[in-house]
Amino acid sequence: MIGNTFGLAALALGWKRSVWTWPVQFAAGLILFGAFAGHLTGSAGKQVVVMIVAVLGWIAWTRGRKEAQDGSIAVRFATWKERGLMLAAAAAGTVAVALLFKAYPSLSWDPWPDAYIFVGTIVAMYAQARGMVEFWFAWLLVDLVGVPLNFANGYAFSGFVYVIYGALVLWGMRDWWLRSRATAPALEGAPA
Numbered sequence: 084m085i086g087n088t089f090g091l092a093a094l095a096l097g098w099k100r101s102v103w104t105w106p107v108q109f110a111a112g113l114i115l116f117g118a119f120a121g122h123l124t125g126s127a128g129k130q131v132v133v134m135i136v137a138v139l140g141w142i143a144w145t146r147g148r149k150e151a152q153d154g155s156i157a158v159r160f161a162t163w164k165e166r167g168l169m170l171a172a173a174a175a176g177t178v179a180v181a182l183l184f185k186a187y188p189s190l191s192w193d194p195w196p197d198a199y200i201f202v203g204t205i206v207a208m209y210a211q212a213r214g215m216v217e218f219w220f221a222w223l224l225v226d227l228v229g230v231p232l233n234f235a236n237g238y239a240f241s242g243f244v245y246v247i248y249g250a251l252v253l254w255g256m257r258d259w260w261l262r263s264r265a266t267a268p269a270l271e272g273a274p275a
Contacts, residue, residue: 086114087244094251097211100158100262105141109134118238128197129204136208143212158259161215169206169217176202196228203228216263219256223249 089111096104112133119127161169177198184194191197203225210218226245233242 084240086111086118087241089114091244091247091251094248094255097255100259102141102144105137105144108140109137112137118241128201132201132205133208136205136212140208140212144214158214158216158263160263161210161213161217165215166217169210169221173202173206173221176205193232196232199228200225200232216256216259219252219259222252223256226252 089107093104093108093111096107112130116127116130116134119130177195179198180201181194181198184191184198203221207218207221207225210221226249230242230245230249233239233245
């Protein structure tokens with residue numbers, strides 16, 4: 084419950100483009116790692132990634148917020164090339180991690196969903212650290228698998244929190260979408 088509450092706070096801070104989203108996300112990752120370790124390996128591994136990317140995101144956003152007039156991180160749409168690279172990395176990474184999980188069955192009771200969640204989290208957080216609006220889409224795609232997986236494994240509170248995340252993600256996506264349109268010139272290759 085505590086880890087998910089921290090996660091909600093981190094999402095709200097990310098929506099507001101506050102650099103404090105990263106230390107709060109790190110704390111959420113640490114707490115949730117302890118909750119998932121030994122049961123949902125993909126979800127526990129996801130929390131390790133969350134903590135690593137939280138450190139990298141803190142560094143990127145601390146540097147990047149100087150670019151925005153209001154002191155928050157500037158947001159933008161990814162270019163088509165960046166989107167293609169993220170999709171290719173997500174697909175290849177999911178296959179590679181699932182095969183690893185299948186080769187070592189003790190790492191995961193269900194290799195494909197665990198791999199999808201693990202790799203999808205890396206892609207989403209990478210996009211968030213870069214201030215890309217697409218990070219919201221990536222989180223929605225991760226949640227489509229993560230929510231049912233949490234319910235199926237008896238983590239009902241986490242499942243319900245991720246339903247709330249879904250609503251917040253939609254509002255955050257809208258906010259970042261509008262900000263990217265209002266504050267930045269159109270990027271070459273970005274949607275019109």
